[in-house]
Amino acid sequence: MHEAQEEERRRIARELHDRIGHGTSVAHQQLALSEAYRATDPARASAKIVVVQQAIQETMENLRQMTSELHPQTPVKNLEKSLLDFLEAVGDDSISIAFDVNGDESWVDPRVLDEAFLILRETVRNSLTHGDPTIIRLNVDIAPHELIASARDNGRGFDPANARRRGGVGLTSMRERAELLGGTVTVSSEPGGGCLVELYIPLRGQAGGPDDA
Template identity: 45%
Template sequence: MSSDLASFLEDHEDGILHAYRTALKATGHPAAEDAAKEKQLTVHSRSVISDVIGELRFSPPRGDSPPGRPHDSAPDPGTAERERGPEAVPAETLIFDLVLHKLVQHVAPHGEQTHHLEHAVRTLYRRLTDDLRAESAARYDKLLAELYDAQTAERARLARELHDRAGYWLSVAHRGMEELCSPAPGAPAPLPARAADAVEGAHSAVLEAMHSLRATTTSLRLTEPVTSLETALEAALAALSTEVTVRLQMTGDEAWAPPDVKDEIFLIVREAVRNAVVHGSPGLVVVGVQIAPHELRAHVDDDGRGFAHQVRHSTDGVGLATMQERAEALNGRCTVTSAVGRGTRVEICIPLQEQTDA
């Protein structure tokens, strides 16, 4: 019987594949509009049928062992098969239904219980695959959570190392240079003018390095997900400066944004405002955040001195590059527009639907 079924499938393989392609079009499957994807699915389906033929012909089921090919000889579906995406599930269901129908009709073409048997097998198949997909989704979520925990732990470790090692020696250098620039009463005479200028320049560089290091370690210590983006931004912006007016405007429902997106937006916006306050000397900074079901948009506008892109300070460039990298990691973008004497605008756009589907 097994050999007979194998020969039957072999004779009808092309017909089954033709019916499969027709079913793809009839069900509106995305691959029906893409010749390359349709060919890919067809090649995979032919491989599945060939495996069934091989099982029936060379590995007949025995009562003392479960049917099916041993794991160590199972064919590798290949990279293309693994990357076919979510739409592959209904496509596989189609080929399963077509092969099952052909086999049942061949074994019992006039059997009264044929349609009941087909219905029972299809139900079993769908229940098992649904359970498998649910288990895979749960495992995927667990792995994402473990990855996030590992990342935040590593960020905290890096923050400690930077603070305890580089931060310590920067502080020592800072104190020494302060003594040279402003000697205490009774101390030796001040340095010659040329040397004093050099020390003052080095002192300013060390001070800027300390500010940058402090900002970096603060960002790295963000180990808890942002639960309320508005609350976190209000607290961070209030602590940045008492001389610059910073206004925050938020619209939309924060529930539409996943926690990792809110974390990154918080860091990008905070860095953008810090750049504006430190380098732009503005009187007013306006922060806007708009959250919609499909995307999150934010902007930071300041009325500071602005800059020409070709003469941007190196410290600004590093901060802007970091913001852009954070946005791109979320499949979004961060753009900066500025002109001398006309302030600076930073715009961020993150697609939320892609985050949900990932």
């Protein structure tokens, strides 16, 4: 009973952090950009306010879904489109983001796509919030038996050991989501050396794939 309660608390913490925390973080960031552009580029400032409104609406919807027996949102149907929409929403002209998806998403169960999206979104959000990068490279490779993704930035970097000791919810949530799918999240970084996050998720394989040979 105690273990079941602990696991449920961890699940709720992940959902709050990744679904509710994300929206508020985006809204806060875009409000700051709107204020920065207000005097020099009013049109861009107004566009940022539109993103703020969208982020708040998404957060409110996620909160309604969570409070309705804590059901998660509808699973992601297209990982590439969801990531592109997210990157467009948080985009800044001062940051170059390269993004590439290879493989057939039909090989991936919708729940796996959903979890992969949340992990990668949190990775980019962490980079933008804490890393102060000028370049982020995001790559996703999908095969019938595995999904492999990586996100690399040239930001200020950090000591992963210190992050673990501080008990950061973001990295813990990313690792737990991957582990629940039998996968892993590996973080490589050092102060001043940028950050690399690698995601691996094994897939069961679809008809005609290696697992069915």
